[in-house]
Amino acid sequence: MYNFKTIAELIEISKQEELSIAQVIINREKELNNKSEEAIRKQMKDTLEVMKEAIKEGLTKDIKSTSGLTGGDAKLLDKAQKSGRSVTGSIMSSAIAKSIAVAEVNAAMGKIVAVPTAGSCGILPGTLLTIAADREKKDEEIIDALFVASGIGLIIAKQASVSGAEGGCQAECGSAAAMAAGAITYLLGGNHEQIANAVAIALKNILGLVCDPVAGLVEVPCIKRNAGGASNALTAVELALAGINSVIPADEVIIAMKKVGEALPPQLKETSLGGLAATPTGCKLNQELFSD
Template sequence: MALLFNDFISWEKHCVRTAEALYQPVLAYEIELKGRTEEFIWQNIARAYQVMQEAVKTGLTADMTSRSGMVNNGAKKVAEAPVTVLSPEFKTLISRAMGAKEVNSCMGRVVAAPTAGASGILPGVLTTLQDLHQLPDRKIHEALLIAAGIALIIEKNASLAGAVGGCQAETGSAAAMAAGAIVYCLNGTIDQVFTAVAITIQCMLGLICDPVAGLVEVPCIVRNASAAAIAFSSAQIAISGVNPVIPVDQCVQALGEVGQSMESRYKETALGGLANMPAGRAIEKKVLIQDIEILPDTPNP
């Protein structure tokens, strides 16, 4: 079963040959390789989704002010903005993705899906999708298994970590997971699910990881929002029958190639990009000074 997760084409071939739903090989992977019961897996998926829902709610109702001051209830400001350029549904998606990620930045409980830095994307996407289409929890839980399978393949052939592949590997992977989950939930074909993954990667390719002051706050939170939007647009394009031209496995290969060639200052080191701008350096200095502990004088031995 583990071989199913080497690439997307073998996953698809297996499901076509066996007539299994796309989530079933992932479930088998969890059962066989990790020694878990099916009941345990479904219970934990349900719990993970509950935590995602709670993060969305917390982000939009509690005080989301981070110690650095860079996070200051941005999600609520978007949700309550009197002037909007977005449809109500689109604004809900953006605010939810931001809110769940702000919970992470304010030291709350989230699901790392696949990382804490991208923890607002799947919650924002799945809760909004469920509300829009009145989907049962079971469908969302199956989609989460599929998202996990997508992450396994990306991890094997590229990376999920900003420190290895830049933000394209973190928010990009999460957006790809979300896009595939959307198409599955709306009864798209396997080919359309994987097309959504491919298109999402194409849209996110090359995005650097440049956290200001080394904190997963700026620009991470707004990138969670934009990645959620890309997941929705990619899913719409894929389920409409658009050809991605570059196959999904080659898109993942490109993700890995770009990540390998990216300079280290653009891979979570806070040495380049926004983190290296004057405003970023000023914030970094302020945050570091706040974190210094003033120790009492001690006599020399």
């Protein structure tokens, strides 16, 4: 009854059953796994706590990846924002700092939530928790928004891909930004159409982004792309809640993303054979890290 494969189907079920999108997704989980709603919500609350802890760790501890390539940028950005040196304003700079924080914790082998992947793990928690704090939202409201994000991610995975190896970084950071945009729009009281528009805008803004990790590590340029994904997500929310529509519907954008991913050459899909990984500096770093 609660099976859906597209954004349009999810919205239709929500309208027909007179249920929130979050409740539709919870009901689907109950059907599939024979769990109580209480148990399902508890599991999502645990997920939320991991997100919060990753942000705290990335902003307060001296994070350094095993490779030595990354670490400490989240603290620098957080310090700049708190000292009044932000160019984009407190909300945007805070969201970017938190997104980088989670991505740096991932690169340092810390505990994170893959939403939808480890490489794009900072975008959803960084943006959602920044907006939630600014608007004084309770944990239960954030948890509902996380269910909305999970439903959007499920649809993208079913219709296209969330794998950089299959679809490029558009499938990772693009999907994460779409999940974040839809979740935040829901959290802020957006209607069905605004949620769908936020998803579409975020995903199409990053269409075609390649996956080119330097030295094969989820660090350069992945961590800074989490910052870009966060700003993309918030931009999509801003547009959608203002009543601006995506000319191309969300489900068509998802299919377009799939086709673009299929058209990308292997060198640009997580193989580290093209893009930034193939630059002179990228090759030098690879040689230095793996020469032994």
